[in-house]
Amino acid sequence: MQQVLSSLDKGHPLGELLHAFLPSATVVKTRLPLAPEMDLYLLSADFPQHDLSPEQTQRIMNYPAYWCFCWASGQVMARYIFDNPALVRGKRVLDFGCGSGVAGIAAKLAGASVVIACDLDEDAIKSTKANAGLNGVELEYADDFFANDDEYDVILVADVLYDRANLPLLDVFLKRAPSVLVADSRVKDFHVNGYQWLAFQRATTVPDLAESEEFSRVNLYFGQR
Numbered sequence: 001m002q003q004v005l006s007s008l009d010k011g012h013p014l015g016e017l018l019h020a021f022l023p024s025a026t027v028v029k030t031r032l033p034l035a036p037e038m039d040l041y042l043l044s045a046d047f048p049q050h051d052l053s054p055e056q057t058q059r060i061m062n063y064p065a066y067w068c069f070c071w072a073s074g075q076v077m078a079r080y081i082f083d084n085p086a087l088v089r090g091k092r093v094l095d096f097g098c099g100s101g102v103a104g105i106a107a108k109l110a111g112a113s114v115v116i117a118c119d120l121d122e123d124a125i126k127s128t129k130a131n132a133g134l135n136g137v138e139l140e141y142a143d144d145f146f147a148n149d150d151e152y153d154v155i156l157v158a159d160v161l162y163d164r165a166n167l168p169l170l171d172v173f174l175k176r177a178p179s180v181l182v183a184d185s186r187v188k189d190f191h192v193n194g195y196q197w198l199a200f201q202r203a204t205t206v207p208d209l210a211e212s213e214e215f216s217r218v219n220l221y222f223g224q225r
Contacts, residue, residue: 014041014130017123018068029134032070032102034203035078038109040100040131043068045207066099067127072203073159073183074099076218078106080181080199081156085110087181091153094118094177096145096160096169101128103156103183108137116152118142152177161187170195170223180223185215195223 014027026044043065081088081103089111095104098117105128108115117128117139125141132139155177160166161184170192173180182195190197198220 014068014127017126018043018065027068030070030206032075032078032206034075034201035082035102035106037082038078038102038105038135040070040102040105040206041068041127041134042070042100043207065123067121067124068100069209070100070102070206071159072205072216073185073218074102075203075206076201076220077103077156077158077181077183079201080183080220081106081110087179088112088154092116093154093156094145094152095156095158096173097157098128099124099159101131101139103158104128104139105132105135105137107154107156108132108139109135112154114140116140116142118145120144150176154179154181156181158183159185167192174223174225178225182221182223183218184221185218190219190221192221192223194225195221198222 018025018027027041028044029039030042031039088107090113092114093104093107093112095101095107095115095117098104098119101117104115104117117125119125120143122143125143128139129141155173157173157180164187170180170182174194184190200217200219202216203218204216
């Protein structure tokens with residue numbers, strides 16, 4: 001169940017981002033059900049989904065604000081990191097497709113020495129910066145994974161395989177890091193060289209979008225060179 005801690009006023013940068021295309025929506029500081037060690041600024045659970053005009057609906061379709069949700073896979077990954085801090089402790093970690101920053105922030109809270117949050121969406125980077133500040137951690141940021149050849153100790157990949165065209169990235173990740181942690185609820189026939197199934201957990205998106213039951217079934221996979 002979502003625990004709303006406080007609302008953001010319209011002057012807050014994330015509130016302004018959201019109000020630009022959803023004037024009646026609110027961003028709230030929310031404690032994650034599976035990972036109560038951290039809070040995130042997310043879309044309020046009372047978001048008026050049925051009161052949107054056709055123009056607002058089209059705008060959301062054209063630009064879905066992934067950053068104002070904590071997707072099920074991100075929650076499950078954060079929980080796993082908190083339960084297994086040795087995975088990231090003292091290491092250089094990349095959070096690929098960071099969205100709200102949930103995985104990267106969890107890694108930093110669990111003792112990672114450096115966390116780079118990477119996302120092509122500049123609003124996701126803004127969201128992650130706000131959420132990092134909310135949780136009292138400092139991250140580094142990048143907008144293009146392919147802009148350099150940097151290597152990492154661990155790469156975190158949560159809810160990135162919604163498009164099967166992204167599956168080849170898993171091979172690329174293992175060339176850039178000896179360890180890759182993947183959380184996914186979309187791919188049902190996950191068979192990728194170098195990766196093995198690690199764990200399973202049920203979770204929902206926060207706020208809950210009443211998605212299909214199958215999308216609440218999150219699997220974790222661990223890749224090693």
